Amino acid sequence: MxxxxxxxxIISGIIFDSKKEGLYYxxxxxxxxxxxxxxxxxxxALQPRFDIIINGKKIGFYKADFKVTYADKHTEIIDIKGxxxxxxxxxxxxxxxxxxxxxxxxxxEK
Numbered sequence: 001m002x003x004x005x006x007x008x009x010i011i012s013g014i015i016f017d018s019k020k021e022g023l024y025y026x027x028x029x030x031x032x033x034x035x036x037x038x039x040x041x042x043x044x045a046l047q048p049r050f051d052i053i054i055n056g057k058k059i060g061f062y063k064a065d066f067k068v069t070y071a072d073k074h075t076e077i078i079d080i081k082g083x084x085x086x087x088x089x090x091x092x093x094x095x096x097x098x099x100x101x102x103x104x105x106x107x108x109e110k
């Protein structure tokens with residue numbers, strides 16, 4: 001159990017922090033068989049790390065849950081969220097905004 005009462009789950013030998021995150025991974029695996037290029041997943045990276053460096057100083061880092069690449073070459077950075085309140089969520093929102101600005105990307109909350 002973690003501080004948000006999420007239960008870890010193991011899927012294909014991979015430990016996920018929550019059932020919601022694990023189920024989303026299964027959905028991505030199913031999308032590897034999709035017919036449409038814009039929906040067909042070709043690569044799933046787990047917990048991609050983004051360093052937060054401003055003016056040459058490392059402030060911290062952010063780890064998303066998934067970086068997904070599709071057959072049409074577009075990518076998505078995805079973070080699975082259950083509880084959307086409290087200081088941990090506020091810290092996530094700040095890191096999300098910093099990473100989006102620094103890397104010119106969009107982080108999708110699910």
